[in-house]
Amino acid sequence: MTTAIGRRTHPLWFLLPAYALLLVFFVLPTAYQFVYAFTDWSGFKASINPVGVDNLTQLASDGTLFRALRITVVYAVLVAIFQNVFGFGLAVLLERDTALNRIARTFFLIPVLMSALAVGYVFQALLKGTGALADTTWTLPVVALIHAWKWMGLAMLIYLAGLKTIPLDLLEAARLDGASRWHSFWRVRAPLLAPAVTFNVATALLGSMNGFDIVQATTGGGPARTTELLNIFIYRTFGQGLFAQATTMSLVLFLLVALMAFPVIVLLRRREEVL
Amino acid sequence: MSRRLQPVAVIVLVAVVIGIPLWLVIATAGKSQGEAIDPNLRPPTHWHLLDNVRQVWVDADVPAAFVGSLLIVVPTVAAVLVLGSMAAWVLARRASRLTAVLYAAGISGIILPPAVVTVVLLLRQLGLAGTALGMIGVYLGIYLSTVIFFVTGFVRTIPEALEEAARIDGAGPFAVFRKVVLPLLRPVLATATILICLYVWNDVFYAFFVIGGRLDTLPLNLFRVASAGLYLNNWHLIFTYVILMSLPLVVVFAVAQRRIISGITGGAVK
Numbered sequence: 001m002t003t004a005i006g007r008r009t010h011p012l013w014f015l016l017p018a019y020a021l022l023l024v025f026f027v028l029p030t031a032y033q034f035v036y037a038f039t040d041w042s043g044f045k046a047s048i049n050p051v052g053v054d055n056l057t058q059l060a061s062d063g064t065l066f067r068a069l070r071i072t073v074v075y076a077v078l079v080a081i082f083q084n085v086f087g088f089g090l091a092v093l094l095e096r097d098t099a100l101n102r103i104a105r106t107f108f109l110i111p112v113l114m115s116a117l118a119v120g121y122v123f124q125a126l127l128k129g130t131g132a133l134a135d136t137t138w139t140l141p142v143v144a145l146i147h148a149w150k151w152m153g154l155a156m157l158i159y160l161a162g163l164k165t166i167p168l169d170l171l172e173a174a175r176l177d178g179a180s181r182w183h184s185f186w187r188v189r190a191p192l193l194a195p196a197v198t199f200n201v202a203t204a205l206l207g208s209m210n211g212f213d214i215v216q217a218t219t220g221g222g223p224a225r226t227t228e229l230l231n232i233f234i235y236r237t238f239g240q241g242l243f244a245q246a247t248t249m250s251l252v253l254f255l256l257v258a259l260m261a262f263p264v265i266v267l268l269r270r271r272e273e274v275l
Numbered sequence: 276m277s278r279r280l281q282p283v284a285v286i287v288l289v290a291v292v293i294g295i296p297l298w299l300v301i302a303t304a305g306k307s308q309g310e311a312i313d314p315n316l317r318p319p320t321h322w323h324l325l326d327n328v329r330q331v332w333v334d335a336d337v338p339a340a341f342v343g344s345l346l347i348v349v350p351t352v353a354a355v356l357v358l359g360s361m362a363a364w365v366l367a368r369r370a371s372r373l374t375a376v377l378y379a380a381g382i383s384g385i386i387l388p389p390a391v392v393t394v395v396l397l398l399r400q401l402g403l404a405g406t407a408l409g410m411i412g413v414y415l416g417i418y419l420s421t422v423i424f425f426v427t428g429f430v431r432t433i434p435e436a437l438e439e440a441a442r443i444d445g446a447g448p449f450a451v452f453r454k455v456v457l458p459l460l461r462p463v464l465a466t467a468t469i470l471i472c473l474y475v476w477n478d479v480f481y482a483f484f485v486i487g488g489r490l491d492t493l494p495l496n497l498f499r500v501a502s503a504g505l506y507l508n509n510w511h512l513i514f515t516y517v518i519l520m521s522l523p524l525v526v527v528f529a530v531a532q533r534r535i536i537s538g539i540t541g542g543a544v545k
Contacts, residue, residue: 009438010368011448015377018362018419025394025416026384032393041396093285104285106532107293113524115477115494118517121501122296125303125314125510149292202386210388212480217501231480238392238484247392254388261386 030254037248043241055248064233068249069256072209072230075144079208082148084200087155094156095163105160108153119150120217133219136226143227147214148204155200162196163189202264209257230256304514311511327515335512337519340496346407347492348475351414355471356464358415359422364456366423367430378427384420389413391484398485405489413485414475422467429463430456465531476524493520 037055041048059065090108094101111119123146127133132142166189174184212231215221221228221236228236230253238246295316303311304327306319331337366378394413395404403409433456441455479494487495497516 006369006371009442009448009451010365012365012369014361014365014448014452018358018423019377019381021358021412021415022381022384022419024397025412026389029390029394029397029416030387032397033390036393036396093281093288096281098282100282100285104289107289109528110293110297110525113473113528114517114521115479115497117477117479117494117498117501118521121513121517122300125514126296126299128314206386213477234392235480235483243392243396247390250388250390250392254390257386257388 033247033251033254036244037251039244041244041247043243051244055244059245059248065249065252067225068228068230068233069252071140071226071228072253072256075140075147075211075215075227075229076205076209078141078144079147079151079211080201080205082145083151083155083204084197086148086152087200088159090152090156091159091163095160105153105156108156110153111150112153114150116150116213117217119146120214123149124218127218134223136224139219139223140227143215143218144208146218147208147211150214151204155204158196158200159193162193166192198265202261205264206257206261209253209260300514300517303510304518306511308509308511312508314510323511324515327511328519331512331515331519335496335500335516336491337493337496337516340491340493343407343490344476344492344494347410347414348472350407351411351418351475352468352471354411355415355418355422356467359419359467360426360457360460360464361452362419363423363426364430364452367427368435378423382420382424382427384417385424389417389481391481395484405486407486407490410482410485410490413481414478417481418471418474421470425463425467425470426460429460433459469527469531472527473524 036048038050038052039048040051040054056065094105094108124133127142133139135142170188170192171184174188179187209229210231211229212235215227215229215232216235219227221232230249234246234249234253237249299314299316302316302318303314305322305324307321307323310319362381366374366381394416398404398406398409398413401409403412437459438451438455441451446454477494478492479498482492482495483498486492491499497513497520500516501513
């Protein structure tokens with residue numbers, strides 16, 4: 001389509017409302033973070049003054065910054081692993097279109113519909129008295145498992161769709177060539193699932209770095225702050241009126257996700273091409 | 276796995292992985308306070324579900340929170356779908372460097388986390404702090420990306436010839452969009468609707484910052500009462516609330532299940 005015709009038939013002003021809203025409610029607050037992270041903005045006084053990198057050095061020097069970063073990244077990686085292993089396993093198990101499998105798929109979608117907060121309360125009640133939510137080492141993986149439990153139904157759906165896109169004649173050819181079922185699965189089908197893997201790993205990894213509800217409802221960041229994700233820290237300090245500290249951590253989260261998003265997506269895309 | 280063993284494995288898996296947590300919710304929601312203090316999987320000796328619903332309904336002021344949730348979810352979903360598809364249509368049809376850059380920028384919000392703290396300051400400057408309008412604006416800023424991503428991909432699969440016919444009849448771009456494009460988008464809009472409903476209906480994190488303490492929604496209300504002394508150890512009331520809050524979404528999903536599933540999966544793997 002030439003530009004002149006495009007201008008008439010698909011005018012750019014159609015973009016205006018959506019992009020104006022994105023600018024005001026997404027880009028602008030994000031830009032603000034780069035300013036207010038370097039001020040003394042708080043709930044205790046009216047004026048806001050620049051303080052340089054004080055917030056950052058303070059968070060770094062008492063160890064809060066790196067602990068929260070480490071916890072958030074470990075959590076995200078664990079969620080991505082659990083969610084994809086479960087989702088993939090379910091998709092393979094429930095692949096055939098039988099009545100029982102269809103019902104089972106619906107059941108695995110119920111957690112996806114539930115609020116994450118509710119899921120957190122359910123598991124808090126379920127695990128009460130077992131000590132699983134009171135261990136300074138093992139509670140983080142337990143909470144990541146709960147997160148994966150909530151979203152594995154969605155990962156399952158996407159893997160199921162990926163399995164359906166694989167042409168039958170390809171499998172037929174592999175079988176005629178004498179490939180075992182195990183062999184044809186890993187050599188023929190698994191590589192063709194690459195787009196589904198890309199989508200699932202990227203969304204699980206980057207989405208869970210922005211996690212809050214499940215951890216807040218199960219542990220509130222405890223025990224001894226060993227499950228305090230960046231968002232839990234932001235929520236807590238915001239509640240204490242320490243707005244500049246909260247903004248600083250929010251900026252750290254933004255940069256962390258932005259920095260990880262790029263290599264994660266490029267890496268997974270490249271894997272698709274090689275396979 | 277052998278064909279005889281597979282159904283057994285499926286039933287056991289569903290019963291343990293999904294059945295146990297769901298049963299805990301239902302059984303606990305049916306118990307009296309004394310029985311529910313230590314949540315367990317025993318069925319209630321007497322079912323108190325309706326009493327519990329009545330108590331939650333009145334004590335936690337569920338009707339007000341329900342209205343608050345609707346007041347925010349409905350306009351958010353309507354605006355995000357219409358404005359998002361308008362933008363997506365033009366982005367999909369005009370192939371230029373500018374639209375490519377705008378598209379990349381438009382969908383980056385799917386992954387990048389929103390600035391929850393400074394958005395509060397911005398809303399205060401705009402005079403929208405603590406209002407439904409401010410909350411809707413924040414959700415639009417977050418979820419327009421998702422709609423632009425799904426709809427742009429979908430528009431590219433629709434042949435443009437369908438638009439030409441209307442254009443030859445003299446229809447302007449707005450008429451073409453409303454009468455030809457929008458109806459064709461129905462499958463993908465159904466998916467986007469459920470996804471956005473899911474996110475907004477269940478959101479507590481963004482709502483806490485923007486409208487916390489000023490306006491009540493169902494998740495905010497649940498969060499408040501569950502963290503407050505009022506509901507401490509009142510598991511029967513917490514789980515009754517969970518059922519009340521989840522019911523509307525489960526009904527929507529049950530009605531539109533097929534379409535939703537095909538829509539979600541189509542957008543992700545292509």
